[in-house]
Amino acid sequence: MRETASAAAKPYHHGDLSRALVQAARRILENEGPAALSLRAVAREAGVSPAAPYHHFKDKNELLEAVAEEGWEQLGAEVAKAREAAPNQRSALSGIGVAYVTFARQNPALYRVMYDGMRDRTEFPEHAKDASSGWNQVECAIIAAGGDPDPAELQLATIAAWCAAHGLAEMASFREFDALKESLGGEEGFIRAILDHLGVFVRPGRDKQPAV
Amino acid sequence: MRETASAAAKPYHHGDLSRALVQAARRILENEGPAALSLRAVAREAGVSPAAPYHHFKDKNELLEAVAEEGWEQLGAEVAKAREAAPNQRSALSGIGVAYVTFARQNPALYRVMYDGMRDRTEFPEHAKDASSGWNQVECAIIAAGGDPDPAELQLATIAAWCAAHGLAEMASFREFDALKESLGGEEGFIRAILDHLGVFVRPGRDKQPAV
DNA sequence: TCTCTATCTGATCGCTGTAAAGATTTAAGT
DNA sequence: ACTTAAATCTTTACAGCGATCAGATAGAGA
Numbered sequence: 001m002r003e004t005a006s007a008a009a010k011p012y013h014h015g016d017l018s019r020a021l022v023q024a025a026r027r028i029l030e031n032e033g034p035a036a037l038s039l040r041a042v043a044r045e046a047g048v049s050p051a052a053p054y055h056h057f058k059d060k061n062e063l064l065e066a067v068a069e070e071g072w073e074q075l076g077a078e079v080a081k082a083r084e085a086a087p088n089q090r091s092a093l094s095g096i097g098v099a100y101v102t103f104a105r106q107n108p109a110l111y112r113v114m115y116d117g118m119r120d121r122t123e124f125p126e127h128a129k130d131a132s133s134g135w136n137q138v139e140c141a142i143i144a145a146g147g148d149p150d151p152a153e154l155q156l157a158t159i160a161a162w163c164a165a166h167g168l169a170e171m172a173s174f175r176e177f178d179a180l181k182e183s184l185g186g187e188e189g190f191i192r193a194i195l196d197h198l199g200v201f202v203r204p205g206r207d208k209q210p211a212v
Numbered sequence: 213m214r215e216t217a218s219a220a221a222k223p224y225h226h227g228d229l230s231r232a233l234v235q236a237a238r239r240i241l242e243n244e245g246p247a248a249l250s251l252r253a254v255a256r257e258a259g260v261s262p263a264a265p266y267h268h269f270k271d272k273n274e275l276l277e278a279v280a281e282e283g284w285e286q287l288g289a290e291v292a293k294a295r296e297a298a299p300n301q302r303s304a305l306s307g308i309g310v311a312y313v314t315f316a317r318q319n320p321a322l323y324r325v326m327y328d329g330m331r332d333r334t335e336f337p338e339h340a341k342d343a344s345s346g347w348n349q350v351e352c353a354i355i356a357a358g359g360d361p362d363p364a365e366l367q368l369a370t371i372a373a374w375c376a377a378h379g380l381a382e383m384a385s386f387r388e389f390d391a392l393k394e395s396l397g398g399e400e401g402f403i404r405a406i407l408d409h410l411g412v413f414v415r416p417g418r419d420k421q422p423a424v
Numbered sequence: 425t426c427t428c429t430a431t432c433t434g435a436t437c438g439c440t441g442t443a444a445a446g447a448t449t450t451a452a453g454t
Numbered sequence: 455a456c457t458t459a460a461a462t463c464t465t466t467a468c469a470g471c472g473a474t475c476a477g478a479t480a481g482a483g484a
Contacts, residue, residue, distance in 0.1 A: 017462085038440060049464050051442080056462090060441065112331065115382070119324065124388040155392050159383060160409040164372075167379030170327070171371060176336040180367050197372040199411045226432080250471060261433050263474080268431090272472065 018056035018066075020046045025067045029109040037113075039063065061117075068114040071107070072127040072134070075114075078103045079134045089144040096141055097165050097195040098188060100134065104169035105187065111169065138162065161200040168194050230268035230278075232258045237279045241321040249325075251275065276325055283319070283326040284339040284346070290315045291346045301356040308353055309377050309407040310400060312346065316381035317399065323381065350374065373412040380406050 024045035028037050039060045040050045057063040082099035086092035104111040118125060128135040139158050142149065149157060168191065171177075181190040226232060236257035240249050251272045252262045269275040294311035298304035316323040330337060340347040351370050354361065361369060380403065383389075393402040 039442090040440065050440095051444095051465080052463055054442075119382065122385055122387050124386045152392055152395060155389070156405060156409055159380075159389065159392075160376075160406050163379030163383050163406060164376055164410060165379070166382065167375030167377070168371075170331070170378065171375050173334055174336045175334050177367070177371065180364055180371075183364060193368060194372050194375060197368055197412070198376060200409070229431085251473090252471065262472090263434080264432055266473075 017046065017048065017052065021053055021056065021063060022066050022070060025063060026070070026110065029067070029113065034109050034112050037064075037109075064113055065117055067110070068117045069127060071110045071114040072125070073132075074107075074110075075100065075103050076127075076130070076132045076134045076137065079137050080132060083137060083141060089141070089146070093138075093141045093145050093161070093200075094192070094195065096134075096138060097161065097200075098191050100165040101169045101172065101191045101195070102188070104166075105172055108173070115166075135162070157200065164195060164198040164200050226258075226260060226264075229258065229260065229264065233265055233268065233275060234278050234282060237275060238282070238322065241279070241325065246321045246324050249276075249321075273329075277329055279322070280326040280329045281339060283322045284337070285344075286319075286322075287312065287315050287326075288339075288342070288344045288346045288349065291349050292344060295349060295353060301353070301358070305350075305353045305357050305373070305412075306404070306407065308346075308350060309373065309412075310403050312377040313381045313384065313403045313407075314400070316378075317384055320385070327378075347374070369412065372410075376407060376410040376412050 021042055025037060025042045028041055028045055039053055042063065043050045043053055046052075053063060057066065078099045079096050082095040083092045086095045127133050130136065135158065138161050139154060142154060142157050142161070147153075172187070172191065177190065181187055184190045184193045233254055237249060237254045240253055240257055251265055254275065255262050255265055258264075265275060269278065290311045291308050294307040295304045298307045339345050342348065347370065350373050351366060354366060354369050354373070359365075384399070384403065389402065393399055396402045396405045
C-alpha cells in the first residue's frame with residue numbers, strides 16, 4: 001500500500017506531490033504574497049497540471065489548511081525554543097509572547113493563511129491538541145509560572161494571553177507606531193512593552209517545576 | 213431631479229448608485245457572508261450591470277473600503293453610546309471594550325471586511341483621525357480614567373487596549389469556550405472576564421472631567 | 425436646439441476554482 | 455509473467471470572477 005507520506009524518496013511520475021505542493025505554496029506566499037496564491041499558480045510552481053492537486057486535496061481550502069498546519073507547527077517550535085531559552089518559569093511566559101508576535105511579524109503571509117483558515121471555523125483547530133502546540137505550551141507556562149489556577153482560570157488566562165498576542169501581531173505593522181517603537185528600543189522592545197502592559201505574560205506567582 | 217435612493221421606477225441613471233452599492237454589499241454580507249461578496253453580485257443586487265460600479269469606485273477594493281468605512285463609523289457610534297452610558301469614567305473604559313467586542317461578534321462579516329482592508333496597509337486608516345472614531349474615544353477614556361499619561365504612555369495604552377479587544381473579537385467564536393462562557397454568565401460575562409484579565413480596561417487612577 | 429459630460433450597458437479578455445473523461449504508471453492478484 | 459485494479463497525472467471544459475473599452479442613454483448647460 002502507500003507508505004505514510006513521511007519518507008521522502010517516493011518517486012512516482014512526479015514525486016510525492018502533496019508535499020511538493022505545500023512547499024510550492026509557501027514559496028509563492030513568501031515571494032509574491034497571499035494575493036498571488038492561486039491553486040493554479042501552485043500547480044504551475046510545482047510543475048504539474050492545474051487539476052493535479054485535486055488528487056491530493058479536496059479543494060483549494062484543504063491545501064491552504066495543510067500550509068497553515070505547517071505554520072502552526074513552526075510557530076509551536078518557535079514558542080518551544082523561547083520557552084527553553086528562558087532563565088526561569090516566569091520569564092518564559094514573556095518570552096513566549098515575544099516569540100509568537102515575532103513569528104507573525106516575520107512570516108506575515110503565512111500567518112495570514114493560518115488565521116484565515118481559523119476565521120471560518122467555530123471549532124478550535126486540531127493543532128491545538130498536540131502537546132507541542134503553542135496553545136498547550138502557553139497553558140503549561142502559565143501553570144509553571146505559579147498561581148495554581150483551577151481549570152477555568154487556566155483557560156481564561158490562556159485565552160487572554162492568546163488574544164493579546166494575536167491582537168498585537170495584527171496591529172504591529174502600522175508605520176504610525178514607528179516613533180513609539182524607536183523610543184522603546186525597536187520592534188522587540190515595542191512588543192515587550194505592549195505585552196507587559198497587558199500583564200498576561202507577567203503574572204504574579206512563584207516559580208515551579210516545569211509541567212511539561 | 214433626483215430621487216433619494218427611495219426606490220421608484222428604474223431609470224437609466226440610478227440617481228445615487230454609489231450609496232446603493234454599499235448598501236447592497238452590506239445586504240449580501242449579512243445574508244450570504246463574505247465569500248459571496250463579489251462585485252458582480254453587488255451590482256446584481258443593486259440592479260445594475262456588472263460594469264456600472266466602476267463609475268463610482270476605482271475597483272472592488274475601493275468599494276469594500278467604503279463598506280468598511282461605514283463599519284468603522286458604526287463601531288464608533290457603538291463605542292460612544294457605551295461611553296455615555298457608563299456611570300463613571302473608569303467603568304467607561306470597560307464598557308468600551310465590551311461594546312467593541314460585542315459589535316464584532318454581532319457583525320462578523322462586516323468586521324471581517326473592516327480588518328481585511330487594514331491588513332493590506334502599513335498606514336493606520338483615516339477613520340482613526342475623526343474625533344468620533346473608536347480609537348480617539350479609547351484615548352479620551354484612558355485620559356479621563358486618570359493616570360495622566362504622557363503621549364507615549366497614552367499611545368501604548370491605547371494600542372494595548374485595541375490589541376486586547378481585537379484579539380478577543382477574533383477568538384470569541386470558538387465553541388470550545390462555550391462551557392467557560394456559560395460559567396461566566398454568557399457571552400458578555402466572558403468578554404468582560406477576558407478584558408478584565410488583560411487589565412487594560414480597568415486602569416488605576418482617579419476620575420476626571422471628560423476630555424471630549 | 426445642440427452639445428457636453430456623467431452614467432450605464434454589452435461584449436470581451438484573462439484569470440480563477442472545479443469537474444469529468446482519458447491517458448499513464450504503479451501495485452495486487454493470480 | 456500476465457492480467458486487473460487502483461492511483462496518479464493531463465486534457466478539456468465550464469461557469470464565475472475582476473477589469474477594460476466602445477457605444478448607448480440621459481440630464482445639464484449653451
